[in-house]
Amino acid sequence: MGAGSTPSSSFPCSDEDVLLEALRGVEEFDVYEDAPPSSPPRSPSPDTSYLAGEAYQALSFGDWGGYMRHKRAKLRVQDAELAASAQVSRALEGCVVYVNGRTDPPYAELRRMILAHGGQCIPYLDRKRDCTHIVASTLPPKKRAEFRRYRVVRPAWVLESCRLGRPADWTQFRVEGMHGPTLTAHWPAPANDADPAQARAARLLSSEAWRASHTAASPHFLRGYYEHSRLHHLSTWKANLQELVARASSESGAHAPLLPPSVPRTLMHVDFDSFFVNVGLRDRPALVGQPVAVCHAAGQPSAAPSTAEIASCNYIARAQGVRNGMSLGHARQCCAALVTIPYTMEAYYATSLQFYALLLGLADVLEVVSVDEALIDVSGLLHRLETAWTDSAPPDGALETHFRAHRADTDIPAAALAEAIRTLIRTATRCEASIGVGANVLQARLATRRAKPSGSFVLQEPDVLPFLRALDVGDVWGVGARLQARFAAWLGTTHVGTILDTSSEHAFVQQWGPKHGARLWAQFHGRDTDQLRGTHERQSVGTHVTWGVRLSSEAELRAFVDGLCDEVAQRQARLGVVGTHVSVQVLQRDASRGEAPKFLGHGPCIAHNRSMRHRIPDAPALRRCVWSMVQAVGLEPVDVRGVSISVSKWERAGSTLEACWARRPLEEQPALPEAPAHATPEAAPDTAPSATPVQVPPASQLDSQVLVHLPTPMRAQIEAVLAERATPALPSAPPSAPPSPAPTTPSKRRASASPRTPRASPSPGRQSRLSAYFSPTRRARSDALREAQARGWDMDVFAALPPALQADLLHDTPREARVRRAPAPARTAAAQRRMAAEAAVRHEAHIRRAAGALADDAVQRAAARPAQGGVQPRASLVEVDAPHPLYASWACASLSPAAPLDALRAQLHAWHRACAHAAPRAGDVAQVQRMLEVCVQAQALDKVQGVLGWWRALSADAHPAWRTAWARVQAHVQARMAAQYGATLAA
Known part of the structure; x- marks a missing residue:
């Protein structure tokens, strides 16, 4: 290799070589040395093949015809899925139904029933030839003419068809107004x-x-x-009995005793057997053992065609098919030997008075149901009798004697007490009664059906659910024929046990709604939250x-x-x-x-x-x-x-509300034909008004728009005064002294009044209200507007207020705020409206206080009570010395359990702030205690906890009597909690 050559390298020397080398490394590298873990099996995805259909394809903008075609196709897909998932029968197969308007059951439920039973429900009626039935509750005249050739039926036709398993005869379910008969009567x-x-x-x-x-x-x-009229007497008697029971309970001071949590609640439903018949048979012993009915018709068999209504029949007649409410002619077809007797109204009411007088002396709480029927709470009575029987104390009275006689024959104390009460009723009225016993109102009513006739039955807690499972839904109290038919259409059965096995509380809530569904589910399990009401207003x-x-x-x-x-x-x-x-x-x-x-x-x-x-x-x-x-x-x-x-x-x-109504503007009272303008007179004030006319300023100072809204007597008096001024009367003789000039302003009126001939002033209420609506002069009005504008207020809101309210609003703001150098930030419109509303409340309270409207009888009675325990009580919920006019109208209000917690705390705080240095009044402490008792009974425990905690905090720096009162009320509330819930509030 030459000296000038570059030595070879094992590393790539270009970007491409770097990438190729990295890819080879990835391919040769094994990510998992072991087999990759297996994934859990996935559930099969739902069938979405229908989304490929034409109905689910996109449409061009504005294609309404295509939109409606696609909508119908989508509804058909939904109907097919619903029919496949909830198929019950083929009762409506071949029926094409259109539902028109509002119905009961509603459209969604009817549609589900029709599809579940093999029918077809069409959403639109543009092709009438395909429709076999039209379901509607009512039809306007236009629709009646349009549907005159079609089978128009009520929703009950669907329910009856589902129950029968085949289409019912539609002619028996025609809508009223269409030709043909309507099914109305049970018999x-x-x-x-x-x-x-x-x-x-x-x-x-x-x-x-x-x-x-x-x-x-x-x-x-x-x-x-x-x-x-039988119905008139029954309704009148029931109202009278409720009033008598409430008055007797109030005068005696009786109330439900506080029982330990271990004592079970015991309610009894007491009901006479064939009340009218048994009272009538007391003077007709020869008819005992024969079928007898009470009605207006004659007692001879020739009265067979009579349509007189049977008010009551004995159980011998009922065994042959006779029913209360049946016509006499129909009843004679069921029982040819039926004997009728006339009404004896005086005897019925006298027997009822004996019945309720007896129960008043026994029951802890008594609720009037009807003239021959009552609900009673005997928890405390049964506890006392059972305790005395266990202690072998000598019997006290006839009830305890009969109780011990029956207690020896049964192990159930409630059964012995029921038989003892039946014995007393038989002795007092010479009539038989049946008694059902249970832990709540529902169980007691159901037990009475088993007890009849002439017996008693105790529905014990372990037997409640088996007892209810054997019933039909129509036997449950509160379930009528319509609801029974809807259950049959929904689940195909009305047997409670089958319904509980095939349904759930969630399904009930979905079917009947959150409130009604939960209540039905609880009733089918024997649970009931209804409380006995001893007093009915x-x-x-x-x-x-x-x-x-x-x-x-x-x-x-x-x-x-x-x-x-x-x-x-x-x-x-x-x-x-x-x-x-x-x-x-x-x-x-x-x-x-x-x-x-x-x-x-x-x-x-x-x-x-x-x-x-x-x-x-x-x-x-x-x-x-x-x-x-x-x-x-x-x-x-x-x-x-x-x-x-x-x-x-x-x-x-004579109440304050009546007086306030009489002072309302006339335009709020609906106009009636032939009614004179003075149809609603003004209520007289508590004190006698003066006969002297009200002093009225000149017409130039009166606002005509305000004048027309005044009460009629007040407006008539003002107009009469103005008419007298416009047409002065001619004197019959020359005056001995020059008359005083007519005053034009309040100040001139006061200055011109002669001390030697004083004039009687009008009543404070009338005078204050008149002066409140008098308009000031234009100059005063302009000054007020300039003053409001200088403060940066909303002029539209301020100008809409009456002049007197404007003056109050200006007066409430300190003078320093008017002249401060730095301008305040502008208030929002909402804040200005709120300020104006508060001024209006203060002004109205000022007028009412000046008129004497706030004088409360309760305050006077409380002030007249002597002090107790040597301590002069001054702290009062109704006599707070409010430092501000706004508190004047509030001070007369009493503590209400329905008020929010913040309002209750504010009222307690005002009570404490006014008179914390003195002992609270016993009546006020009792008022707080009663309010807390109602909250405990209504399960408003958050209010109970909040009020007690707030009161305890306020009592820390108050008179020692406040802490003593708080401790006494807190102990009473805890006892109530233990009796009702078996537990106490946390400290």
Whole structure:
């Protein structure tokens, strides 16, 4: 090799050689010396071959026809998958169904049922010849004409077809308004029952004299109706019993005792057996052992065609097929020997009073269900009786004597107590009752069905689930016929055990919704969270008349409606309330269905509902309100078959709310026909107003837009004063002294008042409200606007406020803020609106305080109570000396369990800040304790923990009595927690 040559090298000397060398190294290198690990088997990917179809290809922009074709094809793919995965039967095979409008069950559920049972559900009705059935709940006139040649059925047709396993007769499920009959009754009466009744009704109604004296056209009809109507008596008795039970419980101070967690909860459902029949048989011993029913018809067998409704029948008649609610003619076909007896209303109510008087002395909590049925909590009673029986103490009273007699024959204490109570009821009323016993309301009701007739049954905890699994869903309390049919269509069965085996709670939630589904699942397992309510506060008052309504003119309809209004107004007056919401229902006869099967009954009808928010202080106001809504329905009097009136959202007569309503602007009160402008009078204030007219400034200082919104009496008084000034009266004799000039401003009025002839001032409430709405002069208004603009406020918001609120807002800002040198950053619009709203609240509180509206009877009663324990209590939740006018309206509010935790803490803090140096009042401590008890019962434990913790922190630097009160309330709450939940709150 020459001297000038470059020596050879083992390394590549170019970029290409470097890359080739690296690739050879990679090829020769073994990455895995061992066999590579095996991958887990993958699940087969879903079949996506359908995505290659034409329906899933891209479309050009604006191709609406292609879009609709693809959409239909995609829906057919979904239907095929759903039918293949949820096939139940072939009941609807060959049926092509279109669902129109809103239905119950909803469209999604109907579609799933139709596909699962072999049918086809089409989403669009552009090709009517392919459709075999149209499902709809209601149809407007246009649709009725369009679908008149098609089978239009109600959603119940789908449910019935799924239940039968074949298409049901569609003619029995026609939509109302289409031609043909409709399936309505559970026990349809035979033709020979309805036809004679219709013929008799037509014959009697053809006589104008008979119609005018026996139907709603008669002025005495309502009085006779309320004397003989079974449903009217039942509803009235139930309301009276609830009021009596609530009053008795309140006067006695009885409440559910606090029991240790080891004591199980025991509820009883007490129900008379054939109440009306058994009461009637007490004076008819010869009929004992025969099939007997109570109804309005005569007791002779010749009354077979009668359509009178059976109110109650004994178990001998039920064994032969007779049922409550059945027509007498149909019942005689089931039991030819059926004997009927008349109603004895006075005896029913007297027996019911004896029944509830007995239970009031026994139960810890008593809930009125009906005149012959009650729910009672006997946990404490059973615990006391069992303890006395174990200790071998001498019996105390008849109940304990009967309990020990039955306790010797059974190992179940609740069964002995049930039999003892049945013995007392039999002795007091001479009637038999059945009792079901369980750990909750649902179990007690289910046990009563096993106990009937004339027995008792205890559903113990280990037997709950097996007992429920043997039932049908229709036997579970709260599941009706419609829900039962939907279960049959969903799972093909209504057996509870089969449903629990083939479904899950998740499936229930998906099918019935999160709330209803979870509740049904819990009920099918015997769980129920309903609590007994010993006191029921009525929420409405009304009347409902749907029998004997056969009218021929508008005058008769008006007289009938006025009579109903008078009855409702009388009931409202007896309760001492004033309603603010009125609901009316008018029943219209279905002209395509003929006369009602029941004599003078309402028959198949179309319901028209109307409601209005209007204050109802008396009968004339209710008459105008109801008649305006009846006229709005626009029915002919001959088509009316019933009217219902209900008044709700009550105010107590003479309350502050009533006075506030009377002071509302008139435009917020709906206008009624034939109603004068003074239909809603202003409520009188607590103190007698002065007869002297209110001092009114000149017309130039009155804002006309504000004047029209004042209450009617106030506006009328102002207008009268202005009219007197415009037309001065001529004196009959020369005055002995020159009259004083008419004042033009408040200052001149005060200066011109003569000390020798003082004038009586108007009531503070009326005077303060009038002065609040008087507009200032233009100069004062301009000064206020300039002042607001100088502060950088939103002028639109400020100008929209009333003048008095503007003045309050300007006054609340310190003078230093007006002249500070550095301009403040501009407030946002939201902040300015919030500030304006707070000023409005303060201004309203100032007016109410000046008017005496904040004077609370509770404050006066609390102030009149003497001090206890030698300590003068001053700290009060209702007598906080608020340093700011905004607190004035809040100070009268009581602690509410429904309030948020922050609001409760703020109220406790204000209570503490005002009077921490003194002992709290016993009444206020009891109020906090009652609020916490309600929170514990409602499972609002976060509020309980937060309120107790906040109160303890506030008591650290307060009077020692505060810490003592907190400890007492905290111990009581912990006892409540242990009794209800078996545990206490963490310290």
